[in-house]
Amino acid sequence: MKSVAVLKKPKMITGVNSFECSFDAKSINESFARLLVSAFVSQLDPTVADMTDLKTAVSEAVTNCIVHAYRDREKYKNARVYLSGVYFPDGTVSITVKDKGCGIDDIKQAMEPLYTTSPSDERSGMGFTVIAGLSDKLKVSSDVGKGTTVTIEKKVFGG
Amino acid sequence: MYVNYETEGKTLTVHLYGELDHHYASLLRVEVDARIKREKPKELLLELTNMVFMDSSGLGFIMGRLRKMQKNEGTMMLVNPNRAVERMINMAGIDKFIKIIRKESVTK
Ligand SMILES: Nc1ncnc2c1ncn2[C@@H]1O[C@H](COP(=O)(O)OP(=O)(O)O)[C@@H](O)[C@H]1O
Ligand SMILES: [Mg+2]
Numbered sequence: 001m002k003s004v005a006v007l008k009k010p011k012m013i014t015g016v017n018s019f020e021c022s023f024d025a026k027s028i029n030e031s032f033a034r035l036l037v038s039a040f041v042s043q044l045d046p047t048v049a050d051m052t053d054l055k056t057a058v059s060e061a062v063t064n065c066i067v068h069a070y071r072d073r074e075k076y077k078n079a080r081v082y083l084s085g086v087y088f089p090d091g092t093v094s095i096t097v098k099d100k101g102c103g104i105d106d107i108k109q110a111m112e113p114l115y116t117t118s119p120s121d122e123r124s125g126m127g128f129t130v131i132a133g134l135s136d137k138l139k140v141s142s143d144v145g146k147g148t149t150v151t152i153e154k155k156v157f158g159g
Numbered sequence: 160m161y162v163n164y165e166t167e168g169k170t171l172t173v174h175l176y177g178e179l180d181h182h183y184a185s186l187l188r189v190e191v192d193a194r195i196k197r198e199k200p201k202e203l204l205l206e207l208t209n210m211v212f213m214d215s216s217g218l219g220f221i222m223g224r225l226r227k228m229q230k231n232e233g234t235m236m237l238v239n240p241n242r243a244v245e246r247m248i249n250m251a252g253i254d255k256f257i258k259i260i261r262k263e264s265v266t267k
Contacts, residue, residue, distance in 0.1 A: 027182035124219040
C-alpha cells in the first residue's frame with residue numbers, strides 16, 4: 001500500500017457526529033455528494049467561505065473516482081463511491097472519499113499541479129492541488145487494481 | 160446549471176447560472192463549442208455573476224474555451240466571478256491569460 005501524506009496524519013479522537021454512505025459512480029452524483037457534505041457540515045454553522053472550500057475539495061475527490069478510478073467502465077460493473085465524514089469537538093471536519101477502482105501508481109506525480117492522465121477530456125490536472133490548497137490536511141492512499149482513499153481535513157469556524 | 164446566450168456584433172456572451180462541475184462542464188462544452196463554430200465570435204464573455212460554484216472541472220472548461228478563442232485569434236474574458244471562483248483561477252495560474260472584468264448591470 002502506497003501512501004503520501006501532504007501534512008500530518010488525521011488525529012484519532014472520538015467524533016461528535018459522523019455519517020457514511022455510498023452511491024453510484026455517476027457524474028450526476030457529484031452535486032449530490034456536495035449537498036450531502038453541505039448538510040452535514042452545516043451542523044457546525046460554518047462560514048460561507050469554509051463551507052465552499054470543503055464542498056470544492058469533496059467535489060474534486062468524488063469527480064476523480066467517477067472520471068479516473070472507474071474509467072474502464074466495462075471492467076467495473078458496480079462502480080460506487082464511498083463517502084463518509086466525521087467532525088470533532090474543536091470544529092475539525094474529516095471527509096473520506098473512497099473508490100474500488102484502478103488505483104494510482106505514482107501518487108506524488110498524480111498530485112503535481114497540471115498533471116493529468118486525461119488531457120483530451122479537458123481535465124485541468126488541478127484537482128489535488130485545489131484540495132491541498134483549500135484544506136488543512138490531505139491524505140491519499142492507493143493500491144493499484146484495488147482502489148484509492150482520499151481523506152480531507154479542515155477546521156471550520158462558526159459563521 | 161442553467162445557461163443562456165447573447166450575441167452582439169462579434170461578441171458572444173454566455174451567462175452561466177448555478178454550479179459548474181464535471182457533469183455540467185462536459186455538457187456545456189458541447190453546447191458552447193457549437194455556438195462558437197456557428198457564430199465565430201472575436202470575443203467570448205463568460206458572465207459568472209450567478210455562477211455560485213465551480214471546481215477544477217470548471218477550470219478545464221475555461222482553459223479549453225480560452226485555447227479555442229486564441230486559436231481563432233479571438234479573446235476571452237470573465238465577467239463578475241465570485242471570490243471563490245477568482246481564487247481558483249489564480250490557483251491555476253491562468254489569471255495571466257484571461258481578463259477578469261466587473262460590470263454593474265448584466266443583461267441576459
Ligand atoms: N480516484 C482515483 N483513481 C485513479 N486515478 C486517480 C484518482 N484520482 C486521481 N487520479 C489520477 O491523478 C491524476 C491527477 O488528478 P487531479 O489532480 O484531480 O487532476 P485531473 O482530475 O484534472 O486529471 C488524474 O489524472 C488521474 O490519473
Ligand atoms: Mg480531478
